[in-house]
Amino acid sequence: MKRRSFILGGIGLSGALVVGWGVLPPRSRLGGRETLPPLYGAVSLNGWVRIAPDGTVVVAVPRSEMGQGVYTALPMLVAEELEVPLAQVRVEQAPIDAIYGNVAVLVTGLPFHPDQENGDLARASEWIVAKLGRELDLQVTGGSTSVRDAWRPMREAGAAARAMLIAAAAKQWNAAPAQCSVSDGVVRHLDGRKLALRELIGTLREVPLPGEVRLKPAQEFTLIGKPAPRLDVPDKVTGQARFGIDVRLPGMLFAALRACPTIGGTLRTVDPAPALALPGVVRVSTLSGAAGGAPAVAVVANSWWTAQRALDKLRIEWDEGPNAGMSSDWLLARMRGALGAEDGFTFYEGGDGEAALKRAVQRVEAEYRAPHLAHATMEPMNCTARFADGRLAIWAPTQVPSVLRHVAARAAGIDADRVEVNVTLLGGGFGRRLEVDFVPQAVWLARDVSPAPVQLLWSREEDTTHDFYRPAAVAKMRGGLDANGAPLAWVTKSVSDAIVPQYLRRTYPALAADTPDKTTIEGLFDQPYEFPHRHCAHVTHHTPVPIGFWRSVGHSHNAFFAECFIDEMAYAARRDPVDFRRRLLARHARHRAVLELAAAKAQWGRVGPGRAHGIALHESFGSIVAQVAEVSLAQGEIRVQRVVCAIDCGTAVNPEIVAQQLESGIVFGLTAALYGEITIAAGRVEQRNFPQYRMLTLGDTPRIETHLVPSDAPPGGVGEVGTPPIAPAVANAVFHLTGRRLRSLPLRLGA
Amino acid sequence: MEFDVNGRRLSADADPDMPLLWVLRDLLGLTGTKYGCGIGACGACTVLIDGRAVRSCVFAARGASGKTIRTIEGLGAGRLHPLQRAWIGHQVPQCGYCQSGMLIAAAALLAQNPHPSDAEIDAAMTNICRCGTYPRVRAAIHAAARAMRDAL
């Protein structure tokens, strides 16, 4: 396929969608007063800000809080411009509306090499996709885009609201607006008079929305850039925080289910009688799969434990379907076969990689591998639904309320405007809650027990065996050095299944198209290293295994392939790994600075006996991260003692949250690097609960230090960027310590 | 059955085999205690029974009645427990889902060992946190231990 036509076709998701939008005026993301319902005597100022009668500033946050701190970082953007202290701000989940559509998530999905970003094709594509994001009201929390997307609109919303506070006060005082200002949550007149926000409620209803507003330059920031305590923390230490499984409604019933254990299998028969005989059991339902979900049998009862116990009494006969012979080894053999037989799609080409390899004096070659992984959010999948009088209400921990509403309406056979979506706190997301497979299940159960509300909760075993896994991947890496040991060529070919086409098939079948998917190769084709000759291709190998977006997506394994292989090339060239990288970054000053900061803070190369350092540098989601891992061995096991992490994420809106997210990303990535592996045998996922799908615990956790490169560039992402570099940093350290290159994840010395 | 939870006597029509976790969550409406694995492997459901940390998903209701139960809702007994203050000071929680169990496990540890070393914290704190709050959990336990000793 021609690269150009795939991009122009693929980004529109489907060409038809783009038609007609060219004539629409660009839509402002400020929204109007009507965007937010004026509840309880409050006054809405625009689609993001409302003032409550007691003067509290209520900020509508259209992103989901799943631990990454959006319920703090996004209100900070508004509060900065509005000039109110964070303590005066309360967060509310935004309704579904086009102004909240996540533009950044689509723009960053475009398959452009960062060095080409200013090309015409790239600019045109970004423009189309940004329009698409606004029009589709794609309310998505993912791709580490929340702050990047909100950076302008939420500051503008704050500035516009401030102008209205000033206009209202000026009106009340009969003064000129120029004599009034807002500071510390109070409107002040030059002559010393003051008005609290609660005293302005009436007048605020009468002032018009302002036109152009001016945003503060970075030097004037008082909140942005300083650590501020998270607004959601107090409720999370007292047990008051409400997650999906904590929804309690009058008359609510509880449901548990068992989904077909074989991928692609179906239900043959089940006799509900043994379950129905148990006291407290209300109903047994069979559920067909939708939105990627597997067919299942569910029990509804007066407690979840009763429902779960009743399930155990059922003898369910499954039709194993076509994949009963599938195993991880078989899949690996097929992937290797495809890697050898197919050229794949070239995502990036600079110079002539193959010719340069032939010319090279020294060639380095290696095969790298990564397994399937489960998300294992601490809160298993769940959804609460009530279906009564032709209206559907949903309470769910979700990263995609607008997709959820669309899928729920389809399952219920009603219009989307008859579906109310309430987003709860998420007990972890990591990409798993971009999926809505559990939603039709809850909708059908709510229909079966209507008008009673029902809360469907999956057991941990269901959650682990019915995930959308991080795809398994294999990469063939080839590099060439010239006679002086200088890098000449970087040629990669990788193979894996592709997430985006699968995702579209299960959520928006009308938009599904088999276009090359950037997530397959991100982190491998967009490396900053300045090789004179580069060629990066990917072979898509479709499998029946459900795959999905796993924290840092393609970067999660591609960084491992790329950063270990760079290390191999450094050794082949007999150069220090930091120095080798630095020389390949002559035109990439930001990358160089991050690399050098991590190396300096870790005192690169200076370690005690029995220990070694390894380094990795990786850009993802608009931020550049370098990590130095200090590793030792204990009883033949890899022990990570310390991780020093440096980041350039542009403006750090809340540096405390940035540090938290890096720690989080490192623990998440280290868990995968040391233990993470989902295997398939006889068409079933073998791991069922935590002992088999092992997690890092406190005792295994290294000391972690984070260092930020000061910057006033626009913010980059932070929720995922800590994850990609840790596996290669540890693997490189293991090589320096033992002389063994571990090229397959998880890292196992015994293997 | 009668249960003594957070200083209150509560009654629930529970099957004696029902794990305490579900009595608390589904029958008594105390949702602060979480479900993570159901097999005693993650600690999300940890509560105190007579001062001891117990994983309530594998602890049958019959064993809990007549004993003193304390859940996250009652940890501070009306005020914030020093651990909760340390948790806020060190900004421990991320998604927050595991934190009830984490705090209760830490409370049981400090009740037995007011001055735990890093190694003792490592050994006692086996709860799973998928958000990776571990470094802050460790720091906050040390801080709370200090605060509790200073208050004596």
Ligand code: FES
């Ligand atoms: S839910 Fe009880 S230990 Fe995991």
Ligand code: FES
């Ligand atoms: S804070 Fe999310 S699981 Fe611990």
